[in-house]
Amino acid sequence: MTKIIAVTACPSGVAHTYMAAEAIERAAKARGWECKVETQGSIGLENELTTADVAAADIVILTKDIGIKQEERFKGKVTVRVAISDAVKRADAIMEKIAAHLAKAAVTD
Numbered sequence: 001m002t003k004i005i006a007v008t009a010c011p012s013g014v015a016h017t018y019m020a021a022e023a024i025e026r027a028a029k030a031r032g033w034e035c036k037v038e039t040q041g042s043i044g045l046e047n048e049l050t051t052a053d054v055a056a057a058d059i060v061i062l063t064k065d066i067g068i069k070q071e072e073r074f075k076g077k078v079t080v081r082v083a084i085s086d087a088v089k090r091a092d093a094i095m096e097k098i099a100a101h102l103a104k105a106a107v108t109d
Contacts, residue, residue, distance in 0.1 A: 001032070001033065001034055002031070002032075002033040002034070002058050002059070002102060003033065003034045003035075003056050003057050003058050003059075004024075004028045004033050004034065004035045004036075004057065004058065004059050004060075004061065004098070005035070005036050005037070005038075005049055005053055005054065005057040005059075005060055005061070006021070006024050006035070006036075006037040006038070006060065006061035006062070006063075006087075007037070007038045007039075007040060007049070007060075007061075007062050007063065007068050008020040008021045008024070008037060008038075008039050008040070008063045008084065008087060009039070009040035009041070009063055009065070009066050009067075009068060009069075009084075010041075010063065010065055010066060010084045011065055011066050012042070013040070013041040013042035013043075014041060014042055016084045016085070016088060017039050017040065017041040017084070018039060018041065019088045020063060020084050020087035020088050020091075021037040021039050021047075023087055023088050023089075023091035024037055024061060024087055024091050024094070025037055026091065027091035027092045027094065027095045028095060030092075030095075031095055031099065033095075036049060036053055040068065040069055045069065049073070051073075054073050054074065054077065057077060058078070058102065059077075059078050059079075059080060059098050059101075059102070060074045060077045060078065060079045060080070061079075061080045061081075061082060061087070061094070061098075062074070062079060062080070062081050062082075063081075063082060063083070063084045063087055064081040064082065064083060064084075065083060065084045078101070080094065080097070080098060082094055
């Protein structure tokens, strides 16, 4: 099963951080994928990704509108960077691109 992890953060650290997290989780689960999203909002880190979460992940999604705290955790992982607005409004399209990437990777393995 495909495992997606993500970190969402926006400059104000309020609504879009959580809206993006919800949209990413919903779009991933609609494909039958496991998904865990850490939010880095105005009240700090929530639903923090563990070392095991990172190790098991096939893909990492990071929002790019503001720096992600502890980004070094994802070194060596396939990472997709998206705008927070795209994560909110186009999560299904992001998952489509990820699915295409994973299918292509599976052919070359």
